[in-house]
Every structure is written in structure tokens, then in C-alpha cells.
Amino acid sequence: MSATTPSRLEKIIAAGHLAVTSECGPPRNGDPEVVSRKAELLRNHVDAINVTDNQTAVVRQCSLASCIRIKLLGLEPVLQMVTRDRNRIAIQSDLLGATSFGVHNILCLTGDHQRFGDHPTSANVFDMDSTRLIQTVRMMRDEGRLLGGHQMEEGRPQMFIGAAENPFADPFEIRVLRLAKKVAAGAQFIQTQCIYNMEKFKLWMKQVRDEGLHEKVAVLAGITPIKTVGMAKYMKNKVPGIDVPEAVIKRIAGVPKENQAEEGIKLCLEQIEELKEEEGIMGFHIMAIEWEEKVPEIVERAGLFPRPAVNGSE
Amino acid sequence: MIMAKPKKAEEIISRVKDFSRVLVAGCKGCVAICEAGGQKEVEVLASAMRIHFSQIGKRIEIDEVSLSRQCDKEYLQELADSIDSYDAVISLACGAGVQFLTEMYGEKPVFPGVDTCFIGVTEEQGVWSERCQACGNCMLGETGGICPITRCSKRMLNGPCGGSENGKCEISLLVGRDVACGWHLIYERLKKLGELERFRRPSEDKDWTASRDGGPRQIIRKDVRP
Ligand code: SF4
Numbered sequence: 001m002s003a004t005t006p007s008r009l010e011k012i013i014a015a016g017h018l019a020v021t022s023e024c025g026p027p028r029n030g031d032p033e034v035v036s037r038k039a040e041l042l043r044n045h046v047d048a049i050n051v052t053d054n055q056t057a058v059v060r061q062c063s064l065a066s067c068i069r070i071k072l073l074g075l076e077p078v079l080q081m082v083t084r085d086r087n088r089i090a091i092q093s094d095l096l097g098a099t100s101f102g103v104h105n106i107l108c109l110t111g112d113h114q115r116f117g118d119h120p121t122s123a124n125v126f127d128m129d130s131t132r133l134i135q136t137v138r139m140m141r142d143e144g145r146l147l148g149g150h151q152m153e154e155g156r157p158q159m160f161i162g163a164a165e166n167p168f169a170d171p172f173e174i175r176v177l178r179l180a181k182k183v184a185a186g187a188q189f190i191q192t193q194c195i196y197n198m199e200k201f202k203l204w205m206k207q208v209r210d211e212g213l214h215e216k217v218a219v220l221a222g223i224t225p226i227k228t229v230g231m232a233k234y235m236k237n238k239v240p241g242i243d244v245p246e247a248v249i250k251r252i253a254g255v256p257k258e259n260q261a262e263e264g265i266k267l268c269l270e271q272i273e274e275l276k277e278e279e280g281i282m283g284f285h286i287m288a289i290e291w292e293e294k295v296p297e298i299v300e301r302a303g304l305f306p307r308p309a310v311n312g313s314e
Numbered sequence: 315m316i317m318a319k320p321k322k323a324e325e326i327i328s329r330v331k332d333f334s335r336v337l338v339a340g341c342k343g344c345v346a347i348c349e350a351g352g353q354k355e356v357e358v359l360a361s362a363m364r365i366h367f368s369q370i371g372k373r374i375e376i377d378e379v380s381l382s383r384q385c386d387k388e389y390l391q392e393l394a395d396s397i398d399s400y401d402a403v404i405s406l407a408c409g410a411g412v413q414f415l416t417e418m419y420g421e422k423p424v425f426p427g428v429d430t431c432f433i434g435v436t437e438e439q440g441v442w443s444e445r446c447q448a449c450g451n452c453m454l455g456e457t458g459g460i461c462p463i464t465r466c467s468k469r470m471l472n473g474p475c476g477g478s479e480n481g482k483c484e485i486s487l488l489v490g491r492d493v494a495c496g497w498h499l500i501y502e503r504l505k506k507l508g509e510l511e512r513f514r515r516p517s518e519d520k521d522w523t524a525s526r527d528g529g530p531r532q533i534i535r536k537d538v539r540p
Contacts, residue, residue, distance in 0.1 A: 115488045177513055
């Protein structure tokens, strides 16, 4: 895979390095400092920073504005975009706005249903889904065309296109087919749902390889450190699509409360070590939810520091 | 069929409490079958209202009627002679019936007696579920006869999303009942039909002009016009 966009993330992957991304959740207010602070924490330790888009359908500072902020700090944002809240007009408009600020990575998502969030009675949009969003970005980038047919003479998006995939959702058999579809649509990297069930994940990776998809798309393994046993249980029972095996809960519960966070970090370091050996894993997406300050430590202890420099990245 | 559910009697009563002659008009079409607005429900509502008003010592006359349909002028016409003797009408038809009645008898206040919910089926007695959103552009032929627009909470065309668990949609947790994941159903069905290859193709954008997004809809067919 050779890089075709100015994306630093793409260049890292194309150069054969294990990529490291992390994410930053904007605040539920207009404070200008929060995103900057979170991004600065990650400055030297990750290749790109995802900015979540009203995650779990809770209203937050907008992803695009936060990406621009991160870009202006000289860092590399990944614009997360859900199709829940935007029709194809707003989607393309935001993509053009992002392009004008040199945002070079996008993660195409459908988004959690709005009933999960803080405005459960609102309408939703879902004019298209994530797969179609991937295709849309690709068309704008590669053909310079908008969905309505307008040909852009200049100012095409130059984006490295990503998608999410959840190997733990059902039906399991369809997950790789679905990934194949996203790849056919134009996805170049995948950030997975956070992994706790290693066995199932590896089974999924095997199917990914059997389909030859690992050669077409860079899989970044999703890693989320567990802070407390309460968090593990919450994710198991309350968050659809997250698979936390009983053994993981037992392990965290098995240490005194004050050591649970460290145990969680250890667990995720072991996972990273194990996954480095897994053929087709091209990097890690470390999502330390409301625990961003731990990411540098994880990156260092996982032997993923310092981050490589790449030529020509902005 | 169009599914509806009865509105609370209190809401209806509060709308008509200041009138002295009220007609409760049912419909023998869809709303009768889903037991929300047929003759039986007309009787139940009218008696509840009579009891209520007599308890508070208010004289109000309540009559009952049930039309074959309220979405056809022909049947609405049956009210032409009697309508003037009422101050208001409570229609237990679907929203279309309520509006058509309103259009026909412009002077009369008409109030809805049911909440019109969806196009659906009777799964078992007392259980009705949605099956169609009338998007105006049927794609059931592509999806194994199961509608992703209706049965996927995110009307995805390339699902299932990452929230599908054990055949259930991610919203199940929130709505307090098991909602089948539409895409799980589609997958199982395509597998059974040996048509999983269909699933591999990314969809086109859906043309929503034939749906509510295109504005109020109308069908004009020259072949059946007089
Ligand atoms: S769980 Fe299934 S039905 Fe629910 S939103 Fe996801 S794909 Fe659609």
C-alpha cells in the first residue's frame, strides 16, 4: 500500500510502521481549552487523533470544529462523522469544510441510535449509512464529483478513508462480509471495536485474512484500558456490541480496588503484545475513555514510542 | 393495514367538554381490525363519555355511528343529513379519515380519537407490528422480502451495524422489549435463499423523493381516471 493522500497516518502505515491512534471526546459545552488540552497530552505519542462525533448521541462540541482546532495545533486529526445527524447535503458540505482546513483522515460511521443519548425524542436522519458515506468520500476524492453530479475543478478532499468494524456484533458470520463491503466501497483503514475477547477477535482476523482483506485495508486494533471492575461490568451489560468475557471481569475483580486500574493497563499491554504478532494488524487505536492522560504511558510501556517520523507529512 | 391505538378518554373528553351534541364516528376499515376505532370502540368510548359527563352533572348528548370507511367520499356522504345537528365530531378513523371528514364538512370541529401509528400486521391477538414505511419505492425484492427501511432502526442499506446482538437491535435495551435486528433477519433470509452474494454489493443512495421527504404525495393514474 503506498500513500496517496497527505495523511500522516496513511504514510506511517504505508511505511510499514505499526500505527498508533487515539481519540478525544469534545466537551458538552463551548470551552475552547478542553480539546486542545486533550490533544496536547497525545502530541508525541500518537500519529493521529480521532475526534468523536456526538458519541452515544450526546450533544458535544462539534467534531469538525475540534478537528480544525487540533489541526491548528500542528497535530493530525481523524474526523469522525456519523450519518445519524446529517443528510447528504450536510455531509458533503462538512467534508468540503474539513478539506478547506486540510483535514486528511475521516472515519465513516452510521452512529449510535439517538435513543441512547441526551435527546432521545429527536428525529434522526440516516439518509445514508456508513458504507455509503465511505463511497461518497471516495467519489469526491477520486472522481472530484459530488453526489449530485457537480464536478469540482479544484479543492477535492484528500482524505485517507477509514471505517469502524465490530467483530463482536452479530451475526458473527456476516462481519467479514460486511468489512469486505466497506473495503469495496473504499475503506482504507479500519478501527475495531475495543477488544476483550481475544479468541473471537483472532477468529475474525483469520477470516479477514482468508478473504485477503488484510492486504487491502489496514486493521487498527481497538484497545480500551479497563479502569475499574464496575466499568467492565457496565460495558458487558449496558453497551451493545461490546464483548467482555467473564474471565476479564474476574481478573480485574481479583485485585484490590486501588490496583484495578493498573491491572487494566497490564491487560491492555498484554493484548497489544499479543496482537503485534497477529498477521494483518497494522496498528492500534487506543481509546482511553475519559482517561486520555494514560495513553502516553500505555504507548511507552507497549514499546510503541517514539513515534516514527515520516517524510512529507504536514 | 394501518395500525392505530385509542387515545386516552381524558384527552378526548377535554376537547369536547364545552359542546352539547357530539358524534363519535368509527370506521369499519383498518382501525376496526386493530381494535382501535371500530364499532365496538365507538360504543366503549361513547359510554365512558356519558358516564363521565353524567357524574359531573353535565348534559351532553353523545351519538354513535360507524362508517364503512372514512377515507372515501362515498361513505362520508352518509353523514351529510345528520352532521348539522352536531357541534363536534370525534373520529376514530386513522389520520387520513379524520382529515377527509374535516375536508368534507368544513364547518364542523373534528377531533381525533386514535393515534395513528404505522402500516403493519397482526402478529397475534393484541400484538401489532410495523412492516412498511411507505417509502414509495419498494426494495423488498432486493432484501429477501424484509424491509431494512422499516425494520432497521437506522434504516441502513448495508447493515447490520455494530450494535446487533443475538438477533436483537441495539435499541432493545432502551425500549424495554426485544426488537429484532432487521439486518439479522435479512441475513438469515438471504442465506436461506442462497442469495448472500447480494449482500456483498454496496447499495446505491436511496431516492427519498417518493417518501415523505419529497413533500405530500399523490398518485394520479390516467388509466383509472374516468
Ligand atoms: S442493530 Fe440491526 S436493526 Fe438495529 S440499528 Fe443496527 S442494523 Fe439496524
